[in-house]
Amino acid sequence: MIRKxxxxxxxxxxxxxxxxxxxxxxxxxxxxxxxESIADCIAWFTVSTENYxxxxxxxxxxxxxxxxxxxxxxxxxxxVIFTTAYDEYAVKAFKFNSVDYLLKPVEQDELQQAFDKLKxxxxxxxxxxxxxxxxxxxxxxxxxxxxxxxxxxxxxxQTAEVAFFQSEMKLTKARLYNGKDEIVPQTLEELEQxxxxxxxxRANRQFIIHIEAIQYIHNHFNxxxxxxxxxxxxxxxxxxxEKATLLKNWMDF
Numbered sequence: 662m663i664r665k666x667x668x669x670x671x672x673x674x675x676x677x678x679x680x681x682x683x684x685x686x687x688x689x690x691x692x693x694x695x696x697e698s699i700a701d702c703i704a705w706f707t708v709s710t711e712n713y714x715x716x717x718x719x720x721x722x723x724x725x726x727x728x729x730x731x732x733x734x735x736x737x738x739x740x741v742i743f744t745t746a747y748d749e750y751a752v753k754a755f756k757f758n759s760v761d762y763l764l765k766p767v768e769q770d771e772l773q774q775a776f777d778k779l780k781x782x783x784x785x786x787x788x789x790x791x792x793x794x795x796x797x798x799x800x801x802x803x804x805x806x807x808x809x810x811x812x813x814x815x816x817x818x819q820t821a822e823v824a825f826f827q828s829e830m831k832l833t834k835a836r837l838y839n840g841k842d843e844i845v846p847q848t849l850e851e852l853e854q855x856x857x858x859x860x861x862x863r864a865n866r867q868f869i870i871h872i873e874a875i876q877y878i879h880n881h882f883n884x885x886x887x888x889x890x891x892x893x894x895x896x897x898x899x900x901x902x903e904k905a906t907l908l909k910n911w912m913d914f
Contacts, residue, residue: 663690663776667705667714669731670744671697671724675765678903679718679744679772686773690715698725703734714739716760716779721745740782742775746907766903803857807835807845818843820860824874825890825898826852828867836893838874862911864888868898872912 666683670676676695683692693714696702719728719741731737746765760782761775806817823835828849835843847855853863863869870888877889884902886909900908 663687663715663779665693665712665714666690667693667717668695669697669702669717669719669723669728670695671720671722674903675720675744675767679767682767682769682772683718685769686776698723699728699730699734700725702728702731706735706737716776717741719743721747740779742779746910765907766901804852804855807843809843809845820856821871824871824893825896826861826869827896836896838892840892858911862908864898864900864904864908870898875912878908878912 666687668676668679670679680692680695683690693709693712694705696705716739717737721728721743722745728743740760742760743762744765744767745762760779763771763775804820806819808815808817818835818837822837822839824838825836826845826849827834827836833845833847833849833852835845837843845852849863849866849869852861852869856869860872861869862872870890874890874893875888876891879887879889881887881899884905886900886905888898888900890896890898
């Protein structure tokens with residue numbers, strides 16, 4: 662049973678988001694505190710031997726370095742769920758008793774799956790960690806085309822032809838660069854797993870956008886961003902404050 666959770670996160674909006682999500686999925690658990698630096702973590706674990714967490718939510722990039730440095734100074738004797746805006750640390754993360762590795766902004770369903778995994782882990786946690794690591798390292802084959810019903814047969818469209826996918830009225834619509842719309846059977850959640858993340862970005866609950874379809878990105882109120890889609894002036898795509906940094910990092914790589 663998970664009763665005590667420690668959050669290590671140096672950005673207050675991300676820490677507040679985690680606390681809100683944890684309250685939803687683990688309402689009976691207590692967030693012990695939020696630590697913002699490597700130094701704070703070492704000091705806290707040194708004196709908090711009795712009030713020990715059942716799991717640690719740990720950001721990888723902290724104000725004074727990478728959180729992996731914490732493990733060089735102290736031994737953390739509970740599972741760790743790493744969070745970060747970057748996926749470059751996956752291999753190293755799984756060396757440190759990691760239950761899961763979540764990309765920011767952390768979504769409720771992903772956090773729920775991580776806690777479900779934690780609760781179902783066997784005593785031999787190393788086996789689970791190795792399996793998770795191998796899954797991370799497996800080459801991914803991403804979707805390149807769709808086979809769609811057409812008249813009395815079928816036709817294909819290439820993912821490279823799609824400017825964006827939009828969820829509307831419980832249907833998923835693919836807007837092609839030629840201006841035509843095609844209905845695809847997958848949900849945006851399914852497409853998010855199937856499409857190449859270097860080419861497609863989940864902007865919000867309604868849109869997944871191809872990188873070549875982005876014409877301009879505007880600063881919007883409340884630290885949000887607004888995306889202009891090429892040849893689609895009527896389409897307004899807003900990106901939340903939580904995802905704004907992720908979008909900019911994606912566009913800049």
